[in-house]
Amino acid sequence: MDRIRIVGGNKLAGSIPISGAKNAALPLMIASLLTDDTLTLENVPHLADVEQLIRILGNHGVDYSVNGRREKQQEGYSRTINFSARNIVDTTAPYELVSKMRASFWVIGPLLARMGEAKVSLPGGCAIGTRPVDLFLEGLQVLGADIDVDTGYVIAKTRNGRLVGNRYVFPKVSVGATHVLMMAASLAKGETVLENAAREPEIVNLADCLNAMGARISGAGTATITIDGVEALSGARVRVIPDRIETGTYAMAVAMTGGDVVLEGARADLLQTALDVISQTGAEITQTNSGIRVRRNGAGIAPVDVATAPFPAFPTDLQAQFMGLMTMAKGKSRITETIFENRFMHVQELARLGAHITLSGQTAIVDGVSKLKGAPVMATDLRASVSLVIAGLAAEGETTVNRVYHLDRGFERLEEKLSGCGAVIERISG
Ligand SMILES: CC(=O)N[C@H]1[C@@H](OP(=O)(O)OP(=O)(O)OC[C@H]2O[C@@H](n3ccc(=O)[nH]c3=O)[C@H](O)[C@@H]2O)O[C@H](CO)[C@@H](O)[C@@H]1O
Numbered sequence: 003m004d005r006i007r008i009v010g011g012n013k014l015a016g017s018i019p020i021s022g023a024k025n026a027a028l029p030l031m032i033a034s035l036l037t038d039d040t041l042t043l044e045n046v047p048h049l050a051d052v053e054q055l056i057r058i059l060g061n062h063g064v065d066y067s068v069n070g071r072r073e074k075q076q077e078g079y080s081r082t083i084n085f086s087a088r089n090i091v092d093t094t095a096p097y098e099l100v101s102k103m104r105a106s107f108w109v110i111g112p113l114l115a116r117m118g119e120a121k122v123s124l125p126g127g128c129a130i131g132t133r134p135v136d137l138f139l140e141g142l143q144v145l146g147a148d149i150d151v152d153t154g155y156v157i158a159k160t161r162n163g164r165l166v167g168n169r170y171v172f173p174k175v176s177v178g179a180t181h182v183l184m185m186a187a188s189l190a191k192g193e194t195v196l197e198n199a200a201r202e203p204e205i206v207n208l209a210d211c212l213n214a215m216g217a218r219i220s221g222a223g224t225a226t227i228t229i230d231g232v233e234a235l236s237g238a239r240v241r242v243i244p245d246r247i248e249t250g251t252y253a254m255a256v257a258m259t260g261g262d263v264v265l266e267g268a269r270a271d272l273l274q275t276a277l278d279v280i281s282q283t284g285a286e287i288t289q290t291n292s293g294i295r296v297r298r299n300g301a302g303i304a305p306v307d308v309a310t311a312p313f314p315a316f317p318t319d320l321q322a323q324f325m326g327l328m329t330m331a332k333g334k335s336r337i338t339e340t341i342f343e344n345r346f347m348h349v350q351e352l353a354r355l356g357a358h359i360t361l362s363g364q365t366a367i368v369d370g371v372s373k374l375k376g377a378p379v380m381a382t383d384l385r386a387s388v389s390l391v392i393a394g395l396a397a398e399g400e401t402t403v404n405r406v407y408h409l410d411r412g413f414e415r416l417e418e419k420l421s422g423c424g425a426v427i428e429r430i431s432g
């Protein structure tokens with residue numbers, strides 16, 4: 003199994019291109035199931051999760067082709083991909099495929115809306131909490147679906163071949179359930195109003211895509227989304243937004259090691275709260291014509307308290323990385339996780355590098371140390387793994403991060419991007 007070897011201590015300097023967002027690309031790809039026309043997506047990141055979803059969509063009958071295969075594109079660069087679901091050949095998403103990635107459960111929305119039925123295995127995904135699907139099921143029932151859960155599968159059917167628009171108030175904000183209900187309602191009969199909907203930029207990217215395909219959606223990016231259902235959707239060409247979590251991750255890496263890096267193509271409006279927090283730690287952040295410039299020279303890292311919450315607040319997907327940064331702050335910080343009940347798996351691994359962290363319920367109290375020392379570490383989820391990479395870059399000596407497949411789910415060309423800025427980091431195969 004591959005490992006990442008890091009020799010810490012170098013400041014980062016240079017530029018890092020920000021890839022298309024994993025969490026935007028996945029729902030956009032799934033939206034291709036809604037039409038028999040071709041959906042062309044630009045800036046699709048080259049990631050394990052994208053490859054896995056291509057396999058899952060292929061099982062339903064979605065063909066894909068990659069535009070202009072230049073040499074570099076085969077080496078793991080973002081690509082333009084055409085998805086065509088002319089014929090849906092299977093409305094079942096099997097356990098073997100869905101258990102590997104939570105977002106694959108989201109095919110339930112378009113399959114049900116277009117085909118009137120779907121049988122989808124309950125999902126897997128990162129080990130960060132129980133992650134139930136009750137809101138998806140309740141919302142689809144409100145749109146007129148009959149739902150059964152049997153032998154690990156959700157079996158959903160429409161009553162008269164088509165979903166029917168309705169009002170659904172989410173009892174809790176859910177990104178995935180908002181994606182699914184927005185896709186399902188696009189082909190429903192009549193108007194759907196979703197209240198307390200997720201406001202994440204990835205929701206807006208999907209709504210823009212659906213509208214380009216002929217849907218009638220307004221209010222995406224606010225808590226109330228209105229969808230006026232249409233009979234059919236067509237193809238479109240849509241660009242995946244830059245990855246705000248990748249952006250925040252590299253910004254925190256620079257804030258931790260010191261240095262001066264431009265995050266090319268990054269958009270500050272997608273992660274303003276996180277950027278404000280990083281500024282409070284002492285880094286200087288400026289928007290440039292080409293992206294976001296992050297600098298920290300000399301001064302130490304100031305401790306800052308954060309609590310994760312749905313957008314536009316501080317994202318849970320940056321919590322582990324921020325904890326990495328706070329391990330070397332000059333004082334104590336409190337980091338509270340309010341989204342997932344089990345998202346502190348990085349705490350014991352950061353401790354191997356010399357971090358002082360205690361847990362009190364959903365809050366981690368991080369007592370900053372003046373230096374970390376490299377060690378072998380291993381994480382059980384994607385963002386936790388990258389928090390260890392960041393800490394390793396700042397630690398003295400050698401850190402080996404095991405179970406690299408987690409990183410490959412969500413970070414395109416991680417070693418190449420960081421070594422391009424002066425980090426000593428390499429992948430060791432086998
Ligand atoms: C592929 C993707 O985009 N993944 C992101 C998405 O995950 P995902 O869409 O799975 O996360 P949700 O927003 O749905 O989850 C938020 C909270 O709601 C709970 N919940 C959700 C659905 C449900 O039916 N019942 C329920 O109780 C979850 O357990 C969690 O506690 O948003 C999360 C929160 O920003 C991010 O961490 C993930 O990176």
Ligand SMILES: C=C(OP(=O)(O)O)C(=O)O
Nearest residue numbers: 104105127128319384385
């Ligand atoms: C938790 C994540 O992904 P998923 O929802 O696919 O598990 C993530 O992207 O950090």
